[in-house]
Amino acid sequence: MAATTHTVTNQAPPLVGYDVFLSDRALFEGVERHLAPELAEEARDELSGLGRTAGSAQAQGWGVLANENPPKLRTHDRYGHRIDEVEFHPSWHRLLGHAVGAGLTDAWGRPGGHVRRAAGFLVWTQAEAGHGCPLSMTHAAVPALRTDPALAAEWEPRLTSHVYEEGLRPAADKAGVLFGMGMTEKQGGSDVRANTTKARPLGDGGEYLLTGHKWFCSAPMSDGFLVLAQAPGGLTCFLVPRVLDDATRNTFRIQRLKDKLGNRSNASSEVEFDETWARRVGDEGRGVRTIIEMVAATRLDCVVGSAALMRQGVAQAIHHASYRSAFGGVLIEKPLMKNVLADLALESEAATTLALRLAAAQDAVQSTDAEEERALLRLAVPAAKYWVTKRCTPVVAEALECLGGNGYVEESGLPRLLRESPLNSIWEGSGNVQALDVLRALQREPHALDAFLQEVGRARGADHRLDGAIKNLLTELADLDGIEARARRLVERMALVLQGSLLVRWAPPEVADAFCASRLGGDWGTAFGTLPHTLDLGSVVERARAAV
Incomplete structure (x- = not known):
């Protein structure tokens, strides 16, 4: 009976065996736009x-296996010695190794490095988002360490290495x-x-012993950590190595791993420092x-990461609607579904275009004394972090709904995507923190507003x-x-004004028209x-289709 009744029809094939980069027109065109021709060709192949x-x-x-087999904390070995190790599934290491090998921790000082890395981060996050946390922090630690040339000389080659x-x-x-x-x-x-x-100094050589508790310590399996502690002179930044030069373990007591809504492949922990060097x-x-430049870099990664989650959700929704038939026709041809998909595609393209523009500004700051670009980043990064990460969850939720009941099933991958989607709006300062940071920049750094207005004014x-x-x-x-x-x-x-100005300048007319008409x-x-309904919605959807 089962053999004759269980015929599977009208199901979309899995979205697999495609080029995540070349299928993303907004991302591909952004890389071409922001890189010099010789760099663009190299980056395209990469x-x-x-x-x-x-x-x-x-x-x-x-990605599936890394999330189905989350990290485990091993506080002691079989003999009772404290080891504080985190055990990961082999798939986590494969993902991380491939990412490091692709240069996703290497941007500083490389021509076009931030655009290339941001594009790669956006592509690879669509395979699995959890391991992006250590990638982001490793990348972002570089500017903080550069405040101490000796530390930078020692650690930067290791941080930017392509070896995991x-x-x-x-x-x-x-x-x-x-x-x-x-x-x-x-x-x-x-x-x-x-x-x-507390941080207690050991003489005048820059060495200290730390004692205290950290409620959230990200990626506790890492080789080093940047932490804040109260020194005699006030709140100070410190580098805490996990293993000391003599091969002994630094005191780094992992009390527990956090049981999180999403991001389950990644370990987040509570740790105790007790006379920690x-x-x-x-x-x-x-x-x-x-540490502020590290925070700025990780906030930009929140924008890129959210753009990646949006893009994957939209790609899955359009793919499903291209194959699924209902009410006498393919879903993607239905006017109302086309409207939904086009609306989602606009949000995704706006996020991607903004993320790459900010990465290009970071490249300009690194390569020249570009004060206008630096000032733009001061205002645009927290504004983008606020808005793009806020839009991620509703976009992914709507994309899931496009698949109906199929999207609510774990095997579709959309539930994992949905659980991941709120993270970037919380990490590195939630919405209120970002909004207050924008106000702080407006009140204390008027040149930041000048740079912002010059940027949006280019499309006036x-x-x-x-x-x-x-x-x-302005009012x-x-x-x-x-x-x-x-x-x-x-x-x-x-x-929204910043996104609109970028799309008017660089996106196809149908995309810019739809964004400005709605947002x-x-x-x-x-x-x-x-x-x-008068907009060219079909062209907007077709542009966002992931070609298999």
Whole structure:
């Protein structure tokens, strides 16, 4: 009976065996736009190779296994010795090894390095997002360490290495290392100045002993950590190696691994420092100032990571709708489904275009004395981090709904994508922290607003809805009374105006027209699929299709 009744029809094949990079027109065109021709050709080959691997059944299988077999904490060995080790499934190591080998921790000082790395990070995150945490922190640790030339000379070649070596050994014995971070404490959260971890100096050589507790310490299997602690001169940044030069374990007691909503392949932990040896990074009392560029880099990675999750959700939704038939036709041809898919595609392309523009600004800052680009980043990064990470969850949820009940089943991959989607809005400062940071920049660094307005002004006159949105934004910025209470609305408008200006300049007319009509022109509902029906929605959807 089963053999004759269980005929499977009208099911979409898996989205597998495709080039994640070349199939993403917005990403591909962004790389071409922001890199010099000779670099673009090299990057195209590099990213296409990574894209083919990310879209392969093998890499997708690694992602499934890494999440089905989350890390385990081993506090003691069989004899009772404290070891504080985290055990990962082999698939985690395969993912991480491939990512490091592809240069996803290597951007600083490489021509076009930030654009190339951001594009690679966006591609590879679509295979599995959890292992992006140590990749991001390892990449972002470089500018913080550069405040101490001696430390940078020692550690930077290891951090930017394309060699992945698992296991705890002295860093000097490894060809490549990973870094984690420990800033958050239970009594302070984002208010790191309330931290209570103490740092006791050992003479005048920059060595200290740390004692205290970290409520969130990311990637505890890493070789080193940047942490904040209270030194005699105030809150200070420190480098804590996991294993000391003499091969003894530094005191790094992992109390537990966090049981999280998503991001389950990645270990997040609580740790205790008890006379833990550390090196000072930067001056005493300048901890926040020292680590701020690391925070800016990881916030940009939050934007890139969210853009990746959106892109994968949209790709899956369009793929499903291209094969699934209902009510007498293929779903993708149904006007209402086409509207939903086009709306999702707009959000995805806007996020990708903004992420690459910020990466290009970071490249400009590294290669030249580009003060305008530096000022733009000061305002645009927290604004983008606020808005893009906020949009990720509704985009992925709507993409899941496009698959109906099939999307709610674990095997589709969409539930894992949905559980991952809120993370970037929380990591490195939640929405309120980002909004307040934008206000701080507006009030203390007026040149940042000048740079922002110059950037959005480059598209002025090209679309009347964008022009109107810029005018309204200027009106809001002119009224600073009660600004904190309406900071979220202000930052949302800033991010949308910036995205609109970039799409008007660089996206196809049908994409820019649809974005401005909905996000800036006011003709948009509260749910996806409410775009004006007169727009060229078919072209928007077709542009976002992942070709297999």
